[in-house]
Structures are given as structure tokens and as C-alpha cells.
Amino acid sequence: MTSMIEAHGVTKRYRKTVALDSLDLVAETGQVVALLGPNGAGKTTFVRAIATLLRIDSGTLRVRGYDVQREPGAVRRLIGLAGQFAAVEPAMTGRENLELTARLFGQDRKTARVNAAATLEQLGLADAGDKLVRTYSGGMRRRLDLGASLVGRPRLLILDEPTAGLDPGSRIDLWDAIRQLVGSGTDVLLTTQYLDEADNLASQIVIIDHGRAVATGTPSELKRRVGGTIVEAHVRQPEDLGPVAAALSRFNRSGQSEPRIDLATRSVVAQLGSEHPGLMDALRVVEATGIELESFELRQPTLDEVFLAFTGRTEPEANTPRPVAAGHVYDGHEGIVNHE
Numbered sequence: 001m002t003s004m005i006e007a008h009g010v011t012k013r014y015r016k017t018v019a020l021d022s023l024d025l026v027a028e029t030g031q032v033v034a035l036l037g038p039n040g041a042g043k044t045t046f047v048r049a050i051a052t053l054l055r056i057d058s059g060t061l062r063v064r065g066y067d068v069q070r071e072p073g074a075v076r077r078l079i080g081l082a083g084q085f086a087a088v089e090p091a092m093t094g095r096e097n098l099e100l101t102a103r104l105f106g107q108d109r110k111t112a113r114v115n116a117a118a119t120l121e122q123l124g125l126a127d128a129g130d131k132l133v134r135t136y137s138g139g140m141r142r143r144l145d146l147g148a149s150l151v152g153r154p155r156l157l158i159l160d161e162p163t164a165g166l167d168p169g170s171r172i173d174l175w176d177a178i179r180q181l182v183g184s185g186t187d188v189l190l191t192t193q194y195l196d197e198a199d200n201l202a203s204q205i206v207i208i209d210h211g212r213a214v215a216t217g218t219p220s221e222l223k224r225r226v227g228g229t230i231v232e233a234h235v236r237q238p239e240d241l242g243p244v245a246a247a248l249s250r251f252n253r254s255g256q257s258e259p260r261i262d263l264a265t266r267s268v269v270a271q272l273g274s275e276h277p278g279l280m281d282a283l284r285v286v287e288a289t290g291i292e293l294e295s296f297e298l299r300q301p302t303l304d305e306v307f308l309a310f311t312g313r314t315e316p317e318a319n320t321p322r323p324v325a326a327g328h329v330y331d332g333h334e335g336i337v338n339h340e
Helices: 043-050 071-077 093-104 110-124 140-151 168-183 193-202 218-227 239-251 279-287 303-311
Strands: 007-016 017-027 033-038 057-063 079-082 156-160 188-189 204-209 212-217 230-234 260-261 267-272 293-299
Touching: 007 043, 017 043, 017 204, 017 212, 033 043, 033 168, 033 193, 043 057, 043 156, 043 188, 071 110, 071 168, 079 140, 093 110, 093 140, 110 168, 140 156, 140 168, 168 188, 168 193, 188 193, 193 303, 204 218, 204 303, 212 218, 212 303, 218 303, 230 239, 239 260, 239 267, 239 279, 279 293
Parallel strands: 033 188, 033 204, 079 156, 156 188
Antiparallel strands: 007 017, 007 057, 204 212, 230 267, 230 293, 260 267
């Protein structure tokens, strides 16, 4: 079976800065693949390379078997790209936006009308299709923006932080739309700074740092690789956080980070070694300090903790806006249509 994306030894330099450092990555078809990494890790460079917006210096990069360097036109006919910001025209209706984009993909008028109507229906926007986009909510605009990338019927949809700035309800609606896309045969490559989003949507997660893939697997596999279990203690008084962290630090094993203190939630999070008996031992040690607890629980690692373990940072940082990434996609031929 042909992979969705296949990268071997992909390298890209900007003068003295190495953005991608012999990156290896294989993503299979029929799923959402989430690309995670700290700011400056190389995510944007990799996405732009896949989208044929830049040339790599060395290595091989293929999209559904087509070489991005030697066959960019074939790659462009396969992909759609939705950037961080909704790139739709507010003075036009939703239907007009999609029909225009379909025409830019090279579709004739009849095909553009049919595909625009089907896309509006697919994304739950059929009732609003003939309303001006300026009347849409933020979540509706993001769905329409997604539709503009779908109306050309891409085999691979690249989503660059698709839910940035959306309220929780709109985020969930967009998640549902993405799942439906995958169910109908569209592969998705997702970059996001929201780790819960990757946990909810992705079948495969790739964490990159300093231009290299440092971890790849399903969310469950990556959590198991971190190992052990997590104890999370919530205290009543902020001044009790230090003593609780000190008490739990005795369970540290080689290679594990020290207990983390979160002042905002008055909590201490510590990782127990997989060989440790668990909750009751940790609870007895904390109770011996005489500190009053609000709650004390044992759980499996979250994706946030996986990210910390592999990168040394607690969460991905928001990317700075890049004008080119706001564009949609491609006209189905050789040119790139950039909707700013």
C-alpha cells in the first residue's frame, strides 16, 4: 500500500540554521496524522515542503508515491491546505466562495456548482450557503475555510492549526467534520498546539524537535513509552506545594523528571516508576507531612506529559503567523493559488 507521506533524510537549511535535519517519517493512509513540536522544531518547514511551497536541500519526500521535488504538479493535484486563519471572502456567500475556489481548481461551472453544494452539505453549512460570509460565526467561517480546501476533492488535506481561536463548541464541531472527512477517504495531516486535539483526532502522532522526528506512534503507544503512572496531588494552600513535591520526589527513577508544580491549579504532578506499588505508598508519604489535600489521584500519562518527556518542554508554542500559510491551495495544474 502506498503511504500518505514518506520522508527519508529530508534536510532543509536557511543559511546557518538547520530547519530539517535528516528527517525520517512515514505516515500511512486512512487516518489523521498529527505533527507536534515546539516552536522552531521544523513543523512549518516540513508542511511547506509537502505543499510544494519550498524545495528541500536533500533527501526524498513523497506524497502518495509522487516525488515532491520531481513531480510537484502531481502532488498539487492531490492536496489541499487550510492555514491558521479563515481565508474566505466575507462579501460573498458561502456557496459563491466554494464555487470560486472550485473554478480555481480547474473545474468547469457545472462541476464547481455540484461540488460546492456537496461540500456545504458535508460540513453542515447547507442552510447557510446562500448567506453572506460576514454574517457567519467564527466556527462557521473555519468550516467554510475547510470546505474551500475540500471542494477540489484532495486526497491529502493539510490543516495548519485549524481550530486556533475557536470557542470549545466550534472546536468540537470542526473535529466532527475532520472525522467525517477521514471516513469518506481523505487523509489528514494536522499541526496543532492543542495536545488534546491531537489526542482526540490522531491515529498517529509524530513529535519533531530540532528538525528530527523524536517519537512516532499512536497516542496510547507514546503514553506507554513514557512508562510508569502519574500521581497528581491538589493542595489547599499554595505554600504546601513545595513540601508535597519534595515528598513525592523520593519516588523518582533514573531519567525521570522532578515533580512539577502548577501554582495556578495548586497541584503537584509526579511520575512513579513502573515497578513501584503505586497510589497507597505515595499517599502515605504525603500524609506523613501533615499537609491537607483536596484530592490525590493515580492516572496514566497525558499527551502533555508525553510531549514533555520527548522534548523537555511542557507544550507546543503557538507559531507566529506566516502570510504564505494562510493560503489555500492549488489550481489542479501547475500554479499555486494563494488566497490571502
